[in-house]
Amino acid sequence: MAGGAQCTVERFRRQFCPAEGTRLSHVHPGFPHTRTCRKVRRLPRPRPVVRQAVDGPWRDKMQEGGARPLWAIYFTVDDVDAAVARAVELGGSVLMEAHDLGDIGRLAFIADPQGVPFYLMRGNSPERSQVYDTSSAAYGQCGWNELTTPDLDAALSFYGELLGISVTERMTMPGDAGDYCFLDLGDLRIGAAMAASHEWPAGWKFYFRVPDIEAAKAAVDANGGKSLMGPHDVPGDETILVASDPDGVTFGLVAPKKG
Numbered sequence: 001m002a003g004g005a006q007c008t009v010e011r012f013r014r015q016f017c018p019a020e021g022t023r024l025s026h027v028h029p030g031f032p033h034t035r036t037c038r039k040v041r042r043l044p045r046p047r048p049v050v051r052q053a054v055d056g057p058w059r060d061k062m063q064e065g066g067a068r069p070l071w072a073i074y075f076t077v078d079d080v081d082a083a084v085a086r087a088v089e090l091g092g093s094v095l096m097e098a099h100d101l102g103d104i105g106r107l108a109f110i111a112d113p114q115g116v117p118f119y120l121m122r123g124n125s126p127e128r129s130q131v132y133d134t135s136s137a138a139y140g141q142c143g144w145n146e147l148t149t150p151d152l153d154a155a156l157s158f159y160g161e162l163l164g165i166s167v168t169e170r171m172t173m174p175g176d177a178g179d180y181c182f183l184d185l186g187d188l189r190i191g192a193a194m195a196a197s198h199e200w201p202a203g204w205k206f207y208f209r210v211p212d213i214e215a216a217k218a219a220v221d222a223n224g225g226k227s228l229m230g231p232h233d234v235p236g237d238e239t240i241l242v243a244s245d246p247d248g249v250t251f252g253l254v255a256p257k258k259g
Contacts, residue, residue: 069247072109073145073204074119075163080106083120087112087137090158106137112150134189134208143254144207145183145191148200156181156193163188189207205242207252211240216253220245233257 006258059067077083079099082182088094091113098108098120105123112118133141149155163177163185170179178195196202220227224246231241237257244250 022138035132046194051209069249070117070203071206071249071251072117072119073119073206074107077120077122077163080108080120080122084108084110087120087162090161091154092158101215112149112155114151114202115157116147116149116155116204118204119215132190135209137256138209139211141209142206143209144252146205146207146252147183147191147193148196148205149202150196152181152193152195153176159183167193203250205250205252205255207240210253210255213241213253216255217241217243231255 037231047051084094084098087110093111093115094108095111095117096109099105100106103124105119105121107119107127108122109117109119131147132143134143146154156165156167159169167181168184169182171182173180173194177197182189182191183191194200202239217227217231218241220241226244227241227252228244229242231239233239234254239255239257241252241253243253
């Protein structure tokens with residue numbers, strides 16, 4: 001696999017379902033993008049096909065190159081090869097060259113100038129994905145994408161030039177944490193970006209929607225995960241929890257605020 005020692009493995013689907021959205025997604029490239037997500041509180045065991053993918057030659061090659069588990073985001077572009085070339089011009093690096101993946105589409109795995117990995121993809125399906133959903137009742141789906149980066153201004157410039165992501169609103173966080181910059185893709189708010197810290201290292205983090213944050217926290221703790229922050233309330237009458245799964249991969253959960 002191209003990329004060698006720089007190749008990073010995406011987070012394989014285990015207890016929590018991946019999500020996908022218009023122009024962005026979080027799903028292993030070997031699986032159809034229309035796969036139904038399960039509610040986080042159910043914490044299903046891995047399916048056999050996923051176990052085969054994790055235990056197969058892909059995993060071995062990736063681990064030999066220093067791969068680690070993570071959730072990976074996919075941004076849809078009209079032309080993958082042109083987008084990869086533009087990313088390199090902007091200071092990004094190629095971890096896996098653009099290639100066709102059967103009848104699913106064409107994709108490449110790259111990193112931004114700060115080293116945060118992500119996918120660029122052009123799927124063959126004409127249907128618009130509904131998996132990324134900001135609705136408070138879209139349980140099991142990704143409802144927020146959060147970028148932490150060591151150089152906030154440079155990262156915002158990179159994603160703006162490459163993908164057209166803009167920042168039209170900022171929120172000042174407590175202490176010296178800096179600004180929480182809301183990310184808009186056209187008229188869709190896809191998440192936010194903030195400066196990385198010792199507590200929150202660089203990378204994309206995804207918040208999956210659940211109906212009850214306390215029940216989800218109990219499910220995390222009972223299934224080998226670890227609660228890292230929260231639950232606590234956030235603007236928009238919602239409550240969040242940041243946790244890690246048994247492999248140490250960080251993710252977030254978001255639920256409607258009670259009361």
